[in-house]
Amino acid sequence: xxxxSASVFAPGQxxxxxxxxxxxxxxxxxxxxxxxxxxFVEGEPARYCYEVVSGVMKEYCTLEDGQREISDFYxxxxxxxxxxxxxxxxxxxxxxxxxxxxxxxxxxLGRPGFELDGPPKLVDVLVSRLxxxxxxxxxxxxxxxxxxxxxxxxxxxxxxxxxQTISIPxxxxxxxxxxxxxxxxxxxTLTEFKRSGVIVMPTARSFVIQDEAALDAxxxxx
Amino acid sequence: xxxxSASVFAPGQxxxxxxxxxxxxxxxxxxxxxxxxxxFVEGEPARYCYEVVSGVMKEYCTLEDGQREISDFYxxxxxxxxxxxxxxxxxxxxxxxxxxxxxxxxxxLGRPGFELDGPPKLVDVLVSRLxxxxxxxxxxxxxxxxxxxxxxxxxxxxxxxxxQTISIPxxxxxxxxxxxxxxxxxxxTLTEFKRSGVIVMPTARSFVIQDEAALDAxxxxx
DNA sequence: CGTCTTCTTGATCGCATTCAACGTGTGTGG
DNA sequence: CCACACACGTTGAATGCGATCAAGAAGACG
Numbered sequence: 001x002x003x004x005s006a007s008v009f010a011p012g013q014x015x016x017x018x019x020x021x022x023x024x025x026x027x028x029x030x031x032x033x034x035x036x037x038x039x040f041v042e043g044e045p046a047r048y049c050y051e052v053v054s055g056v057m058k059e060y061c062t063l064e065d066g067q068r069e070i071s072d073f074y075x076x077x078x079x080x081x082x083x084x085x086x087x088x089x090x091x092x093x094x095x096x097x098x099x100x101x102x103x104x105x106x107x108x109l110g111r112p113g114f115e116l117d118g119p120p121k122l123v124d125v126l127v128s129r130l131x132x133x134x135x136x137x138x139x140x141x142x143x144x145x146x147x148x149x150x151x152x153x154x155x156x157x158x159x160x161x162x163x164q165t166i167s168i169p170x171x172x173x174x175x176x177x178x179x180x181x182x183x184x185x186x187x188x189t190l191t192e193f194k195r196s197g198v199i200v201m202p203t204a205r206s207f208v209i210q211d212e213a214a215l216d217a218x219x220x221x222x
Numbered sequence: 223x224x225x226x227s228a229s230v231f232a233p234g235q236x237x238x239x240x241x242x243x244x245x246x247x248x249x250x251x252x253x254x255x256x257x258x259x260x261x262f263v264e265g266e267p268a269r270y271c272y273e274v275v276s277g278v279m280k281e282y283c284t285l286e287d288g289q290r291e292i293s294d295f296y297x298x299x300x301x302x303x304x305x306x307x308x309x310x311x312x313x314x315x316x317x318x319x320x321x322x323x324x325x326x327x328x329x330x331l332g333r334p335g336f337e338l339d340g341p342p343k344l345v346d347v348l349v350s351r352l353x354x355x356x357x358x359x360x361x362x363x364x365x366x367x368x369x370x371x372x373x374x375x376x377x378x379x380x381x382x383x384x385x386q387t388i389s390i391p392x393x394x395x396x397x398x399x400x401x402x403x404x405x406x407x408x409x410x411t412l413t414e415f416k417r418s419g420v421i422v423m424p425t426a427r428s429f430v431i432q433d434e435a436a437l438d439a440x441x442x443x444x
Numbered sequence: 445c446g447t448c449t450t451c452t453t454g455a456t457c458g459c460a461t462t463c464a465a466c467g468t469g470t471g472t473g474g
Numbered sequence: 475c476c477a478c479a480c481a482c483g484t485t486g487a488a489t490g491c492g493a494t495c496a497a498g499a500a501g502a503c504g
Binding site for chain 4: 171172173183184187188190191204
């Protein structure tokens with residue numbers, strides 16, 4: 001499953017645009033991505049990891065039958081592109097307009113000459129990734145649509161911290177691919193939450209939690 | 223969810239039996255577990271990790287509604303108990319009679335005075351754990367019972383390497399808790415594989431692959 | 445030999461998928 | 475500014491797969 005077409009490795013696509021980070025303390029190299037743009041694809045050599053400065057990224061695998069499985073969403077402070085292998089095992093794509101800080105993997109590995117100021121330890125990143133992976137597994141292993149969507153709304157609300165109105169940056173398709181549900185089931189479940197007064201949705205891409213207790217109950221003991 | 227009852231920390235239960243590893247190069251400390259015995263429970267302080275010498279271990283979470291979710295099975299060469307946190311996030315239990323080599327977590331973290339001979343790098347263990355977690359996610363996110371069970375049989379056959387007859391060390395319940403299926407569905411699916419000649423089962427706890435191609439097809443592009 | 449656990453099979457039900465159609469919003473060009 | 479097109483979201487009806495409830499078979503063990 002190595003989809004390394006030439007275009008993928010076009011200059012400025014497989015690493016930070018322009019200057020390479022070969023100095024001692026790597027200057028903050030930033031990449032901008034518009035919604036829908038691809039950061040890297042499965043099979044590509046993994047030389048950088050990226051700290052999300054703003055926006056939302058997603059990582060996914062494409063299965064042979066064409067189905068997409070989104071393994072995680074990343075927002076400000078998260079690190080994308082750390083898979084622990086020489087080649088990326090997943091594809092990363094911008095959900096919204098994104099600002100990324102590029103970090104040579106050597107820096108995370110603590111190789112001499114690549115020390116970081118505020119070093120995100122590779123181990124820490126891997127641990128948080130593992131935790132998130134397990135969290136998702138729990139969400140999809142034995143829970144029904146209501147519980148999954150409720151869990152997802154909680155996931156979004158946790159990120160938005162104090163915000164009243166919580167935005168939904170990703171499409172229904174993305175939510176489905178993350179929760180292992182069809183787009184229709186996601187819709188229906190949201191509609192049901194609206195109908196029963198658990199949430200209110202000012203727009204299709206935002207919501208306000210009306211009944212915290214009911215949402216917790218819907219999530220069903222997580 | 224901290225289930226740290228007193229009995230759990232009884233001597234010889236929360237660490238290697240008898241002598242503690244406080245010397246420089248830790249002598250091989252081994253623990254034996256009978257099938258069904260618990261190695262550690264969720265919430266317990268994580269001070270050791272364990273290399274499986276022989277037998278099969280499982281790690282699982284217990285959800286509030288009583289459902290068990292088995293996140294992984296471990297056999298010879300695998301490491302149990304590395305979660306990256308100060309407390310175990312899961313419970314580990316012996317599936318079969320097990321022999322384990324106890325490794326102080328300090329050794330994996332590379333703390334001075336705790337160097338190992340053949341050091342399993344913490345990063346490597348975490349990476350393999352993450353890979354396995356993702357593999358399981360893929361198995362349960364959008365695949366039907368047939369594909370999941372086929373994938374599980376492949377998982378078992380990969381471990382048994384060259385063996386003709388592959389043993390199934392875990393119960394149907396365990397398989398179900400791992401695949402996110404009920405015990406009945408696991409049974410029915412296995413029966414269907416037998417009926418259609420994909421596998422033969424000399425006993426309920428072993429199988430022989432009769433039609434490799436059909437098993438691959440059933441797994442459905444993984 | 446009997447008891448207990450594990451495994452298997454059967455019948456029914458409910459939830460999520462599928463297929464299909466209809467709204468809604470957004471952006472582009474006339 | 476409006477008209478149109480296109481992507482995205484929502485709703486409806488029917489189907490099918492896996493869960494559930496229930497009971498029976500097969501091992502394991504004392």
